[in-house]
Every structure is written in structure tokens, then in C-alpha cells.
Amino acid sequence: MLNYILPDGRLTNKGQSIWEELSDDQKRRMYQWMRLLRYVDKRCISLQRQGRLGTYVSLAGQEAAQVGSAFALRNQDWMFPTYRDHGAALVVGVPLHQILLYWMGRVEGNQFPPAVRVLPPSVPIATHLPHAVGAAWAAKLRNEDSIAIAYFGDGATSEGDFHEACNFAGVFQLPVIFFCQNNGYAISVPFSRQSATETVVEKAKGFSMEGIQVDGNDVLAVFDVIQEYLKRAASQKKPILIEAVTYRLNGHTTADDPTKYRSRLEENAWRKKDPLLRYEKLLREEELWTDDDEQAWMKDCEETFKQALTTIERMEKPSxxxxxxxxxxxxxxxxxxxxxxxxxxxxx
Ligand SMILES: Cc1ncc(C[n+]2csc(CCOP(=O)(O)OP(=O)(O)O)c2C)c(N)n1
Structure with missing residues (x-):
């Protein structure tokens, strides 16, 4: 498993080289995105408890996988997210108020600005994978330098759509990234009950596809895997399966109680591997982040969220x-x- 930042915030040898390539601004922005996502997530849960949002799907714990991948994408690339991937969608330009509208059940929450190549989130598991393959096929036929990336969970790998999509992409050598965030569970069903293989990544071989397993709580490693793929994408059209190993820190949705199917011990072990904590440690160690920065950024997060709510309040109420x-x-x-x-x- 590819790993650049250790849970205590130190860089591995491989991590050193990507660290030297990135500008200070890029390094800070990745953290700022993750911090914003964690803040937005907390506020959404609270709005749901107040009855102002419908059922909400938390992404806490998966910020590094979503920010690292989305941060590497280019404007021309197509994103096919699920209900849990609004963090990745936000990073590539979906406005926050639209994400909130989505969770309010409003259709405007699916009508993204035309320049933002993000499809409406897929709630049916894995049905968007063949769609992503179709977009990649179109890009290849039109000789466009764009790729498609499909986000999905470990549970999606049990669906026929996953196998059909991977097979087609393998046979026709299409520029598509199958980005699996393996958070260990499909609602209450653990990965061991979804798959006879120990990992998701080993399934790549069956489709003659490149496969990489990466620490999904390591924003630098995830970013680098996608960046490397994109560097080669113009000249080598081919699919890749990426397994980002991660954990969702909250329940499946706000309607779920995870204590019914997983232990506190397990949850606490994963809390120690929190993607934000380790990256914050690294940034502070490198003198790129201070208490003042944290305070100022939290204020910005608050303001961003307030503005998104104001935008919604000013919109015409639906009939x-x-x-x-x-x-x-x-x-x-x-x-x-x-x-x-x-x-x-x-x-x-
Ligand atoms: C085709 C289909 N079958 C069943 C469901 C019900 N369902 C909603 S979420 C979920 C679990 C998905 O788990 P996973 O793919 O690992 O993604 P995660 O929610 O963990 O991000 C299921 C079975 C659905 N939405 N679509």
C-alpha cells in the first residue's frame, strides 16, 4: 500500500520527493480543503438534526481520499460521484449552496454550472460506473485529452455494473479511473462479506488493468497516484483501478447507528489515523501552518457556510x-x- 505520510505526521522517503515538488500554496490548500470538508460535514449533520436537511451522508474520515484525488484533476476531466463524494465535487468547483440544496431534496442541487464536469451524485450503487466508461470512450473516440473518474465504495464492487464497466474499459483500453474508497463497510456489511479477495485492487488483474492500492487517509499519496496517471493520460489511454483504503468515522448516513455492527475499539484505532491530524502535524512541523492560520481558516469556513445558506434563503421557494x-x-x-x-x- 502506497504511503507518504505516516500517522505521526512524518514523511516516508517516497513522500519526500513529492513534498519537494509541491509549492507551499498547494501544500496549504490541500489542508484547507480537508478542514473545510470536515467543517461542512459537521454543520450538515447539525442541520439534519434540526430538520433543515433530509437524510445526510457524512464523509468524515474520507477527506484525504476526496481532496487528494480531486485536487489533481484538470478542468477537462469528468467526475462521476456517489452520494458520499460531495467533498470531491466541491474541490472541482461545485458550489457549496448546491451541495446543501441536494441534501434538502431540491433539484437545483443537481444542476451544476456547465463548466463544472461533475455528474449528479449516483445513489444507486455502481450504476454510474458504466456511465463513466461511456464518457471515457467518447473522449477517446473524439481524441480529447480528458479522462473520466468514477468514485465508489467497496460495496459497489459486488455489483454487476462494476464488473461490466471494468471489463469494457479493459477490453477497449479507455481513459477511466475507477476510484474505490474502501471504507470497510457497505452500510453494516464488512468487506470480508462482499469479496472473496482480501483487497479491491487485486481485482484489477482480472480485467488486465493497472491497479494501485493507496493509503486513503494520506492526501499526498492519493494526490500523487492521480497526478501520475494524468501525466501519462494524453499518450497512454488506459484504465486504472485505485483502491484508497480509508474509514468512515460516522454512521453510513444520519439514519444509521454504527455501534450495532462495529466496535468502539476499531473506531478508536481509525481515529488515530485521522487524515486531517497527520497532515496538520506535517504542515506545522514544516512551519507552514500555525494556530493563527487555523483560527483564521476556521473563520473563513464559517463565513463560506453562512454565505451558502444565505444564497439558498434568497432563492425562490419551490412550489x-x-x-x-x-x-x-x-x-x-x-x-x-x-x-x-x-x-x-x-x-x-
Ligand atoms: C443498486 C443499489 N442497491 C442497494 C442500495 C442500498 N444501499 C445504499 S448505500 C449501500 C452501501 C454501499 O456501500 P459502498 O459501496 O461501500 O459505499 P459507502 O456507502 O460505504 O460509501 C447500499 C447497499 C442502493 N442504493 N443501490
């Missing part, structure tokens, strides 16, 4: 018809329309 918008081309009841739809049409 009851909003519930049916984008579902059917026409909505009829007894041959008559009831009221206006979202486009103001009342008599169709």
Missing part, C-alpha cells in the same frame, strides 16, 4: 409542482393540469 418537475414530460390528472408547473405552464 408544490416542483415535486413533479423533471419527472414526466407531461403531468395530467383526469385530462386536466392542476395549477402551474415550474415553467409557469397551467394549461397544456
Amino acid at each position: 408544490k409542482q416542483h415535486l413533479f418537475a423533471h419527472v414526466f414530460a407531461e403531468r395530467r390528472s383526469g385530462g386536466k393540469w392542476h395549477g402551474a408547473d415550474d415553467h409557469g405552464r397551467s394549461d397544456l
Whole structure:
């Protein structure tokens, strides 16, 4: 397993070389993103408890996997996320207020700015993997220098869609990254009950695909794996399976109680491997982060979140018809329309 930052914040030998390549600004920004995601996550859980968000999916613990991967992507690359990957989506330009709208059940939370190449999050497990393969195929046929990256969990590897997508990408040599965040569980089902292989990465061989297992709580290692792939992407079109080994620190969703299926001992062991703590230690050791920086950044996080909520408050409240918008081309009841739809049409 590729590892650049040890849990105590020291760099491994391999980590040294990437550390020298990065600017101080890049090093700090990766931490700032992770800190923002942890803050946003906490606020979302609290908004859900107040009844202001619907069920929410926490990403705490998986910040390094999401920031490290998304930070390396280029504007032309296509992202296919799941419900847990709003952190990665935020890093590549999805506005925060849209992420909150998504968790409020509003359709505007799926309508990202056209320049942001992020698809709406996939809730059905693994169904977006063949979509990502399709985007990669299109890019190859059009001779475009772009790749597709599909985010998914370990549970998704039990789905037929995963195998079909990997097979197609392997046979047609498509520029797609299968980015699996193995957080150990599919809701309450541990990985050992999902897979006969010990790791996700060893499945790559069956599709004649390159496979890399990386410490998913190590932002530098994740960043480097993706960056290296992208460096080669223009000349070598091929798929890769990346297994980022990580852990979700909270329940599966706000409707889940993880104490029913995993031990406190296990949770505490993973808390010691928290991706934020180890990277913060490294930055402080290198004199790139201080208490003042932390305080100032937390204020910025608060302000960013407040602004996102204000943007939502200023938006027009959805009408009851909003519930049916984008579902059917026409909505009829007894041959008559009831009221206006979202486009103001009342008599169709
Ligand atoms: C096709 C399909 N089957 C079942 C579900 C119900 N379901 C929601 S989340 C989940 C577990 C997914 O686990 P994993 O892929 O490891 O991702 P994680 O939630 O851990 O990020 C399941 C089975 C679903 N959403 N879609």
C-alpha cells in the first residue's frame, strides 16, 4: 500500500520527493480543503438534526481520499460521484449552496454550472460506473485529452455494473479511473462479506488493468497516484483501478447507528489515523501552518457556510409542482393540469 505520510505526521522517503515538488500554496490548500470538508460535514449533520436537511451522508474520515484525488484533476476531466463524494465535487468547483440544496431534496442541487464536469451524485450503487466508461470512450473516440473518474465504495464492487464497466474499459483500453474508497463497510456489511479477495485492487488483474492500492487517509499519496496517471493520460489511454483504503468515522448516513455492527475499539484505532491530524502535524512541523492560520481558516469556513445558506434563503421557494418537475414530460390528472408547473405552464 502506497504511503507518504505516516500517522505521526512524518514523511516516508517516497513522500519526500513529492513534498519537494509541491509549492507551499498547494501544500496549504490541500489542508484547507480537508478542514473545510470536515467543517461542512459537521454543520450538515447539525442541520439534519434540526430538520433543515433530509437524510445526510457524512464523509468524515474520507477527506484525504476526496481532496487528494480531486485536487489533481484538470478542468477537462469528468467526475462521476456517489452520494458520499460531495467533498470531491466541491474541490472541482461545485458550489457549496448546491451541495446543501441536494441534501434538502431540491433539484437545483443537481444542476451544476456547465463548466463544472461533475455528474449528479449516483445513489444507486455502481450504476454510474458504466456511465463513466461511456464518457471515457467518447473522449477517446473524439481524441480529447480528458479522462473520466468514477468514485465508489467497496460495496459497489459486488455489483454487476462494476464488473461490466471494468471489463469494457479493459477490453477497449479507455481513459477511466475507477476510484474505490474502501471504507470497510457497505452500510453494516464488512468487506470480508462482499469479496472473496482480501483487497479491491487485486481485482484489477482480472480485467488486465493497472491497479494501485493507496493509503486513503494520506492526501499526498492519493494526490500523487492521480497526478501520475494524468501525466501519462494524453499518450497512454488506459484504465486504472485505485483502491484508497480509508474509514468512515460516522454512521453510513444520519439514519444509521454504527455501534450495532462495529466496535468502539476499531473506531478508536481509525481515529488515530485521522487524515486531517497527520497532515496538520506535517504542515506545522514544516512551519507552514500555525494556530493563527487555523483560527483564521476556521473563520473563513464559517463565513463560506453562512454565505451558502444565505444564497439558498434568497432563492425562490419551490412550489408544490416542483415535486413533479423533471419527472414526466407531461403531468395530467383526469385530462386536466392542476395549477402551474415550474415553467409557469397551467394549461397544456
Ligand atoms: C443498486 C443499489 N442497491 C442497494 C442500495 C442500498 N444501499 C445504499 S448505500 C449501500 C452501501 C454501499 O456501500 P459502498 O459501496 O461501500 O459505499 P459507502 O456507502 O460505504 O460509501 C447500499 C447497499 C442502493 N442504493 N443501490
